Amino acid sequence: MIAERSELQKRLDRATADLETPIAVVDLAAFDANAAALSLRSAGKPIRVASKSVRVRALLERVLQRPDWSGIMAYTLPEAIWLVRNGVSDDVLIGYPTVDRAAIAELTADPQLAAAITLMVDSTAHLDLIDAVTAPGKRPDVRICLELDASWKPAGPLHVGVRRSPVHSAAQAGQLARRLVARPGFALVAMMAYEAHIAGVGDMPPGQALRARAIRMMQRRALPELLKRRMAAVAAVREHADLEFVNGGGTGSMALTAADPSVTEVAAGSGLLGPTLFDGYRAWRPTPAAFFGLSVVRRPAPNIATVLGGGWIASGQTGPSRQPTPWLPEGLRFKSDEGAGEVQTPLVGAAAEALRPGDRVWFRHAKAGELCEHVNQVHLIDGDTATPTPTYRGEGYAFLG
Known part of the structure; x- marks a missing residue:
């Protein structure tokens, strides 16, 4: 390892010898190796690249040339519009709800954008805001994705995971899907459930043996509950809509999520660059790039x-x-x-x-x-x-x- 790092330092120093600092670099050999490793872990399911974890257009285009990578998960609607208009992708899912009225107006005024971009929703309030910008009948149908809360709630008010969607149970997902498809001017085409407490929490934090043990115990108990609930929620939503895709996971849970039959695609981004937070995972650690x-x-x-x-x-x-x-x-x-x-x-x-x-x-x-x-x-x-x-x-x- 010491020799490998020493050789890496020499190579980076040689390549950038004439450049001034601060300087940021991406080692393409490591980037490509990480992309290939993630493809293997996805078990044949398409990988949607999370642009938030890349933020370089050329690198997004590079990974999307690989056969197992398809589509982008963007983090804002203006970003998604920019990516589509620049030909980076014609399939962009926004990972978070948007209330950007100017961007919504631009989306709803352009049939090409409306066909390429899918908005995230977890409430009919998101639909109300879109309707207030451009009324149904005066726009193309807006593609929407219903987000299921993937966090673990083992008992009472205890909540393990990030605070995302308020839709937690299969029954809630089905009820919201029914309300969404009843609204004119919208097309419910997708569903997402991101297990942040598994994908985004390393189970081997350096120098924290007790915390590592607690994280592993939590994840062992949380994962079966999520798999069962997500499968039921997807079935409940499919009673109301013909979903094009169901997205889940991230770099830290790629193999586990890909094995879930209710998920049709997985997402990854951080694993391409290998930041230090992913040094704390046992299952797979990307090569620093x-x-x-x-x-x-x-x-x-x-x-x-x-x-x-x-x-x-x-x-x-x-x-x-x-x-x-x-x-x-x-x-x-x-x-x-x-x-x-x-x-x-x-x-x-x-x-x-x-x-x-x-x-x-x-x-x-x-x-x-x-x-x-x-x-x-x-x-x-x-x-x-x-x-x-x-x-x-x-x-x-x-x-x-």
């Missing part, structure tokens, strides 16, 4: 090397797991009293003593796509060659900015 490089600018002490920048903190519950990780050279860590700083980041560890101003340190982000909110371009590394490619931000779009 995305890095950002910062330069050493001073040596405040013999055992400290300080880089410029570094505070690229991931979203979610704040803590050490959301900080980036100094990765190359191996043997670096943050000072416990400073962490990753906005403007400067002091690093300690055995490797720090050998670093000098101008040397480069490579970091891994805790999450995948959020790296791209810090840079206008990533450099795609192919051997010793680095090709600059714009991120969403570099193309002028911050869809949640």
Whole structure:
């Protein structure tokens, strides 16, 4: 492992030797290997790429050229419209409800967009808002996807998982489906149930043996309940609508979700880039493919090397797991009293003593796509060659900015 990381550092340094920091890179060999590994784990079911975890148009296009990858799960309606208009995909599911009236007006005014984009709903209130923008009869039918809450509720008010849809039971899903199909101007074409407490929670968090044991116990109990409930909910919804697809899962639950006969497609995005949060999974860990490089600018002490920048903190519950990780050279860590700083980041560890101003340190982000909110371009590394490619931000779009 040490030798592999040393060779990776040499390759990244050679490919980017003439470039200034901060710099973000994606190793295409690792990206492609991760895409192939996810295809194997999907067991023949199509994989919808989660654009939130990529945010580089060229990389979305690259993975969609693979035979097992089909369609995009976008995170906002303006993003979905942009992707369709630029020919990236003609099958875009939005993973979250939208209340963007301007974007809804654009969607409902264009039959091509309306045919390519599927909106997420979990309430008739979402339909009311769309009708208020463009009335039925004055627009093409709007494609909608019903979201089932996949979280685990073992007893009483106890809730394990993220707070997404209010639709939890098969009966609730069937009742909502009946109301949705009764509304003119809409077509219920899909269903989604994302098991965040399984797909998004690593069962081997480093240095937390007791927590790991508790997570595994929770997941062992939660998964059978979800499989049974999701199957019943899909059946209940199919009584009212001829669904084109049922989406579920993510990188962290790919094989488990693909084995569910009620699911027709799975989703993945983070696994393509291999951020540090996915180091805490036993079943499969992607090869790290995305890095950002910062330069050493001073040596405040013999055992400290300080880089410029570094505070690229991931979203979610704040803590050490959301900080980036100094990765190359191996043997670096943050000072416990400073962490990753906005403007400067002091690093300690055995490797720090050998670093000098101008040397480069490579970091891994805790999450995948959020790296791209810090840079206008990533450099795609192919051997010793680095090709600059714009991120969403570099193309002028911050869809949640």
